[in-house]
Amino acid sequence: MTALGLTLLFEGRPVKAQAGVTITWEAENGALESPIIRRNGVHTDKKPGRPGRNSGKGWIEIKDGANGEAGEGDHPGKAIFKVNVPEAGQYTFWARTLWPNGCGNSFWVRLAERPNQLLGEDGTYDVWKWRKVATKLTLAKGVNTIIVANREDGVMMDSCQITTTSVEPQGAIAETQNALVK
Numbered sequence: 001m002t003a004l005g006l007t008l009l010f011e012g013r014p015v016k017a018q019a020g021v022t023i024t025w026e027a028e029n030g031a032l033e034s035p036i037i038r039r040n041g042v043h044t045d046k047k048p049g050r051p052g053r054n055s056g057k058g059w060i061e062i063k064d065g066a067n068g069e070a071g072e073g074d075h076p077g078k079a080i081f082k083v084n085v086p087e088a089g090q091y092t093f094w095a096r097t098l099w100p101n102g103c104g105n106s107f108w109v110r111l112a113e114r115p116n117q118l119l120g121e122d123g124t125y126d127v128w129k130w131r132k133v134a135t136k137l138t139l140a141k142g143v144n145t146i147i148v149a150n151r152e153d154g155v156m157m158d159s160c161q162i163t164t165t166s167v168e169p170q171g172a173i174a175e176t177q178n179a180l181v182k
Contacts (some may be wrong), residue, residue, distance in 0.1 A: 020165035025179040026056040027095070027157040028150070030067065030079040036150060043156065045098060046126040053112065054158040055096070055172035061114055062072025063105065064154035072106065073111035074116070077150035081160065085144050090136040091162040093117075093146070094169050097127050097155065109133050112145040119148075120155075128158055130169045143181050167170040 005107055028038045036072070040058040044051045060079055067075050085091075099105035099120065106120030117133045137146070148157065 006008060021089065022086075022092075022161060022163040022167070023085070023176045024159060024161040024167060024169075024173045025081065025083070026058075026174050027060045027079060027117045027160055028056065028058040029032075029180055030060070032060060033073075033076070033078050035062055035153070036060050036077045036079050036148075037063070038050050039156075043098070044127050047143075052128040052171065056159070056175065059098075059147075059156050059158045061156045062150055062153045064100065065168060066153040067150070071103075072152045074108070075150040075153075079148040079157070081146045081148070082144055083139075083144050083162065083177055084181050085139045085141060085162070088139060088141045088162050091139050091164055092166075093119070093133040093137055094130050094161040094163070095119055095132075095148070096128055096130050096158040096160075096169070096172075098128050098158070100154045101125055104152050105156060106151045107157065108147075108149040108150065108151045110147050111137060111139075111145075112147060116149065116151075118151075120151075127150070128172075130161075131180075 044053045108116035109119045110116045119133050
């Protein structure tokens, strides 16, 4: 198979490129409500041998202790992303996150005026890792509002991605041009 005149290979064999829509953006570029904050700079994870770092110029974070003694649940604070979607469809939402521990390993994700969907609750800590929401988001063509909301404190988010493909994102990914509408 060729795409733009190039032959795509996997382990020396030609493969078919997966068609679909994929949009990636930096989490720190959303509209943020406290206690979600924007952090600038570089945050390197603790992955042995090959540490990862955040992409772009920063990340978002809910500082440890921001929710007081409340634990997990519905708490104030959200990141609002107005995403420019080129075609209607069923999209998987991915986020590149870093969890500190089992008491800080999830966010809520939802479309405006829709129920929360869980992102996280897995046991991989101290590394930047792509995690997905189990339920696909039904998005219309045009601007869609995606909200990442406070569920647990101590969590960080680097990048977000929506895709109609089954491809799992890997590592730091460049932001899609004009992904977000201000």
